[in-house]
Amino acid sequence: xxxxxxxxxxxxxxxxxxxxxxxxxxxxxxxxxxxxxxxxxxxxxxxxxxxxxxxxxxxxxxxxxxxxxxxxxxxxxxxxxxxxxxxxxxxxxxxxxxxxxxxxxxxxxxxxxxxxxxxxxxxxxxxxxxxxxxxxxxxxxxxxxxxxxxxxxxxxxxxxxxxxxxxxxxxxxxxxxxxxxxxxxxxxxxxxxxxxxxxxxxxxxxxxxxxxxxxxxxxxxxxxxxxxxxxxxxxxxxxxxxxxxxxxxxxxxxxxxxxxxxxxxxxxxxxxxxxxxxxxxxxxxxxxxxxxxxxxxxxxxxxxxxxxxxxxxx
Ligand code: FAD
Ligand code: NAP
Numbered sequence: 001x002x003x004x005x006x007x008x009x010x011x012x013x014x015x016x017x018x019x020x021x022x023x024x025x026x027x028x029x030x031x032x033x034x035x036x037x038x039x040x041x042x043x044x045x046x047x048x049x050x051x052x053x054x055x056x057x058x059x060x061x062x063x064x065x066x067x068x069x070x071x072x073x074x075x076x077x078x079x080x081x082x083x084x085x086x087x088x089x090x091x092x093x094x095x096x097x098x099x100x101x102x103x104x105x106x107x108x109x110x111x112x113x114x115x116x117x118x119x120x121x122x123x124x125x126x127x128x129x130x131x132x133x134x135x136x137x138x139x140x141x142x143x144x145x146x147x148x149x150x151x152x153x154x155x156x157x158x159x160x161x162x163x164x165x166x167x168x169x170x171x172x173x174x175x176x177x178x179x180x181x182x183x184x185x186x187x188x189x190x191x192x193x194x195x196x197x198x199x200x201x202x203x204x205x206x207x208x209x210x211x212x213x214x215x216x217x218x219x220x221x222x223x224x225x226x227x228x229x230x231x232x233x234x235x236x237x238x239x240x241x242x243x244x245x246x247x248x249x250x251x252x253x254x255x256x257x258x259x260x261x262x263x264x265x266x267x268x269x270x271x272x273x274x275x276x277x278x279x280x281x282x283x284x285x286x287x288x289x290x291x292x293x294x295x296x297x298x299x300x301x302x303x304x305x306x307x308x309x310x311x312x313x314x
Contacts (some may be wrong), residue, residue, distance in 0.1 A: 002103075003104075003105065004080075004103070004104045004105065005106045006030065006105070006106045006107075007032070007106065007309055008036050008109075008110065008278050008302070009094070009096060009109050010024065010031050010032065010033045010077075011036070011084050011087075011110070013036060014043065014065075014104070014114050014150065014281060014285075014291075015068065015227045015291040015294040015295040016298035017033055017110070018077075019068070019294075019295040019298030019299050020130045020280055020299070021077035021302075025072060025075035025077040026075050028076070029309070030076050030077070031076075032077075033072065033077055033270030034083065034084055034098065035081050035083075036084075037083055039065075041063075041067030042114060043065050043087065045061065045079065045112075046061040049061055049309065051138070051290070053292065054066060055203065069070065070150050080098075080102075082100045082102060083098060084097065084098055084104075085098065086250065087109070087250050087251060091255045093107055094106050094107075094277070096109070106307055107276065107309055107312070108154070108276045108305040109278070110277075110279065111248075111272070111277065111278070111279040111280070112279070112281045112298060113247035113278045113307055114246075114247065114281055114282045115246040115262070115283060116244065116245050116246075116285075117243075117244055119137035120152065120205055120242065122207055123206070124208030124210065127215070128208050128217045129174065131215045131216055131217060132217025132236055133217060133238050134238070134239050135241070137151070137161035137164050137214055138164065138290070140237070140239075141165050141168050141169070141237075143237070144165070144168065144232060145234055147169055147235075147281060148173070148218065148234060148235045149172055149173070149235050149236065150174075150175055150220050150237070151178075152175045152205055152240050153241035154174075154183060155183055155243065155244070157241040157244075158174060158239075159183035159184075159188065159191050160183075160187065160243050162174045162194075162197050163197070165237075165239070166196040169237070171196060172194075173199075173233050174196075174197060175203045175220060176201055177203065177204045177225065178201065178202065178225075179202050182255070193211055197309050200233060202226050204225055205220050205222050206222060208238060209221055215237070217235065217237065218234060219236060220238050222234050244286055245261070245287065246262045246282065247277060247283060247285060254280075260286060262285065263279045263283055269303060270300045276305075279301065280294065280300065281298060282294055
């Protein structure tokens with residue numbers, strides 16, 4: 001079991017964590033980045049990124065994250081392949097413990113643990129993920145140009161994804177488990193007015209169906225809540241939009257969170273309720289879950305951590 005001492009500990013190695021690392025390293029803090037179970041973060045699951053500035057051609061998510069990691073390491077950050085399982089933020093220095101048993105002691109902590117899309121956990125979902133089943137229309141919608149798609153969910157994200165896809169796909173079917181959407185009225189109005197979107201209400205998805213060779217989705221099997229009738233809604237792409245789950249469990253009882261478990265910060269800041277603990281990326285915002293936003297907020301968190309450490313020294 002090793003003990004590491006650092007000025008800035010960054011938990012998470014997605015765009016938020018690694019951007020924070022670049023800035024903290026350039027401030028000469030030699031930050032440690034704890035990579036977590038998904039080194040590189042959510043983007044490594046997507047083959048093509050077309051909306052991250054700086055790349056004329058699309059870039060693979062894993063390649064992009066590898067390049068950002070190398071940039072962080074070149075500037076002086078160290079990436080450690082461990083997962084934080086315990087964080088004691090009750091006093092300074094902060095003490096975090098890894099799955100490995102190693103202990104990380106730091107003056108400041110940047111929480112960049114991201115959020116994970118919630119999945120339905122029904123048959124075929126895991127099998128067709130990346131082969132028709134997705135949780136991100138902005139990222140993967142383009143692959144279903146002029147093809148029929150389904151969106152599952154009744155919240156703002158589902159409505160926004162359906163509207164986004166309506167400009168790309170041949171037909172969008174919004175599947176919702178109740179007969180009333182949760183999405184805001186303005187989105188509902190736009191949704192119902194769109195001739196390319198059909199809604200199927202009271203429908204609970206029970207299975208994703210498709211072919212094996214090639215591995216491809218052909219439809220979503222649903223059960224009508226009221227009649228019990230089973231039917232298959234044909235589609236080549238299915239977008240699960242049933243909410244996001246922030247990775248904040250280990251901070252429960254210490255960091256202030258919304259009911260949704262996303263972290264609260266001071267207005268226009270990365271500062272949490274604990275002085276010296278900052279947060280960045282998807283873990284703090286359920287609204288704009290995009291890599292560029294995560295990277296930008298990683299920068300803010302690192303600059304604020306730098307100011308905090310310098311003020312403590314003065
Ligand atoms: P994440 O990327 O979620 O990274 C979180 C990090 O925290 C991971 O490294 C994880 O291992 C680590 N972690 C979690 N818990 C712990 C712990 N206890 N200890 C240590 N580490 C921990 N956005 C775009 O802008 N363009 C796209 O094309 C695009 N495509 C996407 C495709 C898919 C399939 C998905 C799911 C998302 C996509 N996004 C895209 C959204 C984008 O990936 C996220 O907004 C972005 O990754 C958020 O960055 P983050 O650093 O906040 O969190
Ligand atoms: P959400 O508001 O929690 O909605 C999730 C939807 O998925 C709900 O309609 C829910 O159904 C459905 N659902 C949940 N579990 C399901 C399951 N197992 N099977 C089938 N359906 C299921 O989540 P979100 O749409 O991802 O939005 C997340 C947050 O971001 C929200 O706070 C939202 O308001 C916010 N947001 C805001 C904007 C905006 O302001 N423009 C845009 C996007 C997101 P029920 O309705 O039956 O519960």
